Amino acid sequence: MNALARPMRLGLFLQGAGHHxxxxxxxxxxxxxxxxxxxxxxxxxxxxxxxxxxxxxDGLTTSADAHPSFVARLEPVALLSALAxxxxxxxxxATMSTTYTEPFHLARAFASLDHISGGRAAWNAVTTSYAxxxxxxxxxxxxxxxxxxxxxxxxxxxVRGLWDSFADDAFVKDKARxxxxxxxxxxxxxxxxxxxxxxxxxxxxxxxxxxxxxxxSGSSGxxxxxxxxxxxxxFTAQQTQAEGQAFREGLHAQVREAGRDPGHVxxxxxxxxxxxxxxxxxxxxxxxxxxxxDPAAAILLLNDxxxxxxxGYDLDxxxxxxxxxxxxxxxxxxxxxxxxRENLTLRELYYxxxxxxxxxxxxxxxxxxxxxxxxxxxxxAADGFNIMPPFFPTQFERFVEDVVPILRRRGLVRGExxxxxxxxxxxxxxxxxxxFPG
Amino acid sequence: MNALARPMRLGLFLQGAGHHxxxxxxxxxxxxxxxxxxxxxxxxxxxxxxxxxxxxxDGLTTSADAHPSFVARLEPVALLSALAxxxxxxxxxATMSTTYTEPFHLARAFASLDHISGGRAAWNAVTTSYAxxxxxxxxxxxxxxxxxxxxxxxxxxxVRGLWDSFADDAFVKDKARxxxxxxxxxxxxxxxxxxxxxxxxxxxxxxxxxxxxxxxSGSSGxxxxxxxxxxxxxFTAQQTQAEGQAFREGLHAQVREAGRDPGHVxxxxxxxxxxxxxxxxxxxxxxxxxxxxDPAAAILLLNDxxxxxxxGYDLDxxxxxxxxxxxxxxxxxxxxxxxxRENLTLRELYYxxxxxxxxxxxxxxxxxxxxxxxxxxxxxAADGFNIMPPFFPTQFERFVEDVVPILRRRGLVRGExxxxxxxxxxxxxxxxxxxFPG
Numbered sequence: 001m002n003a004l005a006r007p008m009r010l011g012l013f014l015q016g017a018g019h020h021x022x023x024x025x026x027x028x029x030x031x032x033x034x035x036x037x038x039x040x041x042x043x044x045x046x047x048x049x050x051x052x053x054x055x056x057x058d059g060l061t062t063s064a065d066a067h068p069s070f071v072a073r074l075e076p077v078a079l080l081s082a083l084a085x086x087x088x089x090x091x092x093x094a095t096m097s098t099t100y101t102e103p104f105h106l107a108r109a110f111a112s113l114d115h116i117s118g119g120r121a122a123w124n125a126v127t128t129s130y131a132x133x134x135x136x137x138x139x140x141x142x143x144x145x146x147x148x149x150x151x152x153x154x155x156x157x158x159v160r161g162l163w164d165s166f167a168d169d170a171f172v173k174d175k176a177r178x179x180x181x182x183x184x185x186x187x188x189x190x191x192x193x194x195x196x197x198x199x200x201x202x203x204x205x206x207x208x209x210x211x212x213x214x215x216x217s218g219s220s221g222x223x224x225x226x227x228x229x230x231x232x233x234x235f236t237a238q239q240t241q242a243e244g245q246a247f248r249e250g251l252h253a254q255v256r257e258a259g260r261d262p263g264h265v266x267x268x269x270x271x272x273x274x275x276x277x278x279x280x281x282x283x284x285x286x287x288x289x290x291x292x293x294d295p296a297a298a299i300l301l302l303n304d305x306x307x308x309x310x311x312g313y314d315l316d317x318x319x320x321x322x323x324x325x326x327x328x329x330x331x332x333x334x335x336x337x338x339x340x341r342e343n344l345t346l347r348e349l350y351y352x353x354x355x356x357x358x359x360x361x362x363x364x365x366x367x368x369x370x371x372x373x374x375x376x377x378x379x380x381a382a383d384g385f386n387i388m389p390p391f392f393p394t395q396f397e398r399f400v401e402d403v404v405p406i407l408r409r410r411g412l413v414r415g416e417x418x419x420x421x422x423x424x425x426x427x428x429x430x431x432x433x434x435x436f437p438g
Numbered sequence: 439m440n441a442l443a444r445p446m447r448l449g450l451f452l453q454g455a456g457h458h459x460x461x462x463x464x465x466x467x468x469x470x471x472x473x474x475x476x477x478x479x480x481x482x483x484x485x486x487x488x489x490x491x492x493x494x495x496d497g498l499t500t501s502a503d504a505h506p507s508f509v510a511r512l513e514p515v516a517l518l519s520a521l522a523x524x525x526x527x528x529x530x531x532a533t534m535s536t537t538y539t540e541p542f543h544l545a546r547a548f549a550s551l552d553h554i555s556g557g558r559a560a561w562n563a564v565t566t567s568y569a570x571x572x573x574x575x576x577x578x579x580x581x582x583x584x585x586x587x588x589x590x591x592x593x594x595x596x597v598r599g600l601w602d603s604f605a606d607d608a609f610v611k612d613k614a615r616x617x618x619x620x621x622x623x624x625x626x627x628x629x630x631x632x633x634x635x636x637x638x639x640x641x642x643x644x645x646x647x648x649x650x651x652x653x654x655s656g657s658s659g660x661x662x663x664x665x666x667x668x669x670x671x672x673f674t675a676q677q678t679q680a681e682g683q684a685f686r687e688g689l690h691a692q693v694r695e696a697g698r699d700p701g702h703v704x705x706x707x708x709x710x711x712x713x714x715x716x717x718x719x720x721x722x723x724x725x726x727x728x729x730x731x732d733p734a735a736a737i738l739l740l741n742d743x744x745x746x747x748x749x750g751y752d753l754d755x756x757x758x759x760x761x762x763x764x765x766x767x768x769x770x771x772x773x774x775x776x777x778x779r780e781n782l783t784l785r786e787l788y789y790x791x792x793x794x795x796x797x798x799x800x801x802x803x804x805x806x807x808x809x810x811x812x813x814x815x816x817x818x819a820a821d822g823f824n825i826m827p828p829f830f831p832t833q834f835e836r837f838v839e840d841v842v843p844i845l846r847r848r849g850l851v852r853g854e855x856x857x858x859x860x861x862x863x864x865x866x867x868x869x870x871x872x873x874f875p876g
Binding site: 017022024025026027029031032034036059060061062063064065068070071072073074075077078079081082084085086100101102104105108109112113115116132135136137138166171173175178180181182183186196197198199200201202203204205292294 | 455460462463464465467469470472474497498499500501502503506508509510511512513515516517519520522523524538539540542543546547550551553554570573574575576604609611613616618619620621624634635636637638639640641642643730732
């Protein structure tokens with residue numbers, strides 16, 4: 001089974017209180033974004049299921065009425081450094097913003113994680129959508145959607161340049177000659193761009209993977225351009241197979257245009273699997289979860305995803321026409337399309353968003369969940385999935401114990417880790433050093 | 439032995455290639471600031487010796503001619519998060535700059551480390567001395583020595599305020615009521631000061647220790663004022679017992695003036711112990727280390743510590759009169775005093791600095807090293823020591839295996855960890871929450 005030409009990739013989108021906004025209220029739910037013991041158990045389960053990635057989202061603001069998973073969460077690189085010690089193979093992906101971080105600090109954090117984990121780090125390079133984040137930082141005004149992407153483009157280039165500060169063989173550590181590092185094998189970046197001036201070199205040696213794997217999660221026009229140029233894993237939120245196929249095809253065209261191999265770019269839509277022993281059981285569980293939603297919290301989540309306040313509108317009427325938001329453009333468009341296509345009322349829409357924040361929800365038996373994943377995968381709508389359990393740990397254990405074996409029997413996923421690093425496991429090339437090629 | 443009223447505190451100043459600039463060249467030396475396996479072994483040794491702290495310095499620039507320990511080193515919070523997994527009791531102290539970091543990011547990183555380690559985090563709050571660091575960051579011009587301390591004062595207050603964002607009991611996680619966090623137990627800081635505007639709340643719950651332990655390492659006038667107001671461990675570099683006593687007494691007076699208990703402020707001078715089985719062996723080892731020094735590298739280190747280029751002066755003449763530098767004021771003054779007092783030539787001074795960067799070097803048998811530590815401790819010049827082995831791991835193993843048992847027999851150090859958190863172990867109080875007292 002390890003000879004799969006193109007195995008289905010599986011990420012676990014790890015989130016303290018689960019992905020369903022009311023998931024934590026389920027009797028079986030254990031939770032807490034700061035509950036290290038639980039998180040270690042979940043990571044071990046993911047590794048037992050040969051998942052490719054542990055994926056952590058992040059945010060730079062909080063409030064008492066936020067999604068329970070977002071109120072408090074450990075800093076992702078610190079958490080993944082700890083998880084690197086209790087896992088051996090799984091990739092460790094953290095989200096960090098290009099809008100409110102310094103490229104030097106970020107390059108150093110991910111290079112460190114790559115060293116600590118023996119080459120398993122991945123960086124989800126995001127722009128910060130929420131204007132209120134600016135209140136926590138010195139930079140002043142929140143940049144516009146387009147500027148955020150212009151900043152991200154330059155930021156990522158600086159970070160990749162810093163990762164190439166040292167040749168792979170720079171640290172000769174020659175006791176006899178007294179030469180610790182070869183001066184000629186160190187590069188000073190001296191970057192001066194539109195947004196950043198960064199001298200270098202970075203004070204961490206080149207990461208084991210050359211560069212940590214780059215993940216991109218924005219699907220707007222600028223987001224797709226960025227993904228096509230630098231993304232290796234693309235995390236998306238399509239609701240239908242046709243949308244998924246169209247997105248992946250469009251992205252592949254842009255990837256080729258950028259001179260890259262589409263085989264080195266993997267599209268992973270988020271999926272929230274609600275699993276029951278029978279279809280009726282799964283349906284009942286989904287109903288139970290939906291029943292736990294606080295309507296006031298749900299409407300806040302919907303406002304958040306749309307970038308507009310819709311609480312004044314008739315809840316049993318259609319989604320009103322809204323101008324484009326400067327916030328989450330692509331995610332908002334997918335939701336709007338969904339509401340129009342399915343003729344959803346506002347109330348139906350916000351209940352749906354409360355489930356998995358606009359990501360696809362699949363409820364059913366293990367067979368049915370496996371079918372749903374296989375269909376998208378074989379249909380070219382996805383290279384794999386970022387699994388978003390409604391609550392932890394039992395719903396995720398169910399996925400690993402009951403769904404993964406079905407996928408394995410069908411020859412869709414691997415039954416072992418084949419490489420030493422995340423890049424090896426994903427079949428991604430190790431980037432050459434820009435300054436010390438060959 | 440656990441009833442010691444005031445045990446001698448021991449920190450291990452962990453540094454990849456050792457503290458002596460040529461230590462890494464010793465045949466027994468293993469090294470690498472990114473060599474996790476070695477670092478884990480050293481941490482285990484420190485814990486076996488019941489050390490209070492693992493201490494990591496840091497810097498935000500590098501160059502090929504830097505001290506080998508500084509050329510490349512992992513980001514300290516990421517490294518300590520990993521070490522938290524392979525240790526159980528020892529405190530985990532990381533240096534992070536108040537000059538080139540955002541208070542929100544820093545507060546979150548250390549709160550996360552405190553959660554991950556079960557209450558063992560400490561923050562060495564430094565200002566960045568080196569103007570060249572500014573080249574790696576957006577903030578533009580490097581602030582002056584006085585401004586750096588004014589920034590640090592405000593920065594630390596913001597960080598402590600952010601740590602108090604949530605009451606200790608804020609996260610009720612009441613499944614029946616559907617209340618994850620009590621809205622009335624969350625505080626929004628809304629800080630607007632001279633240097634920072636930070637909204638809050640922090641998106642991490644209150645650290646187990648309330649606040650991670652605060653370490654302060656500057657000994658200039660502004661540095662001492664800051665230490666007196668907020669420092670709990672003070673890391674210094676005195677060369678003589680009289681200097682140590684005078685510093686500690688002066689600090690205690692300032693601590694009392696600030697309304698704090700001097701018993702809650704521990705002064706730990708750095709000491710580099712060079713240990714041999716006999717006095718002759720220790721002397722030979724020290725000579726061997728000094729013989730490995732590259733004079734060109736040594737003069738760079740001296741320039742660095744003085745904040746002035748002295749390479750044009752006669753190496754066999756005295757230290758020239760130099761104007762006060764804006765860089766490392768207190769460390770430069772200690773060195774200047776030492777050169778004058780001992781009539782050192784420039785060459786002698788730079789050989790001395792190359793040994794332990796201006797920290798005290800003690801060479802001798804285990805008994806002699808223990809004597810030297812005991813004398814300062816009983817003489818009121820220190821509450822303990824930050825141990826700076828010339829190279830790793832054997833010189834540190836020697837300290838733990840041969841010196842620590844002597845200190846224990848003399849009733850100077852503890853033979854066990856008595857508390858659950860670093861504060862407990864150090865006898866430091868848990869700070870009350872500024873916004874939710876009691």
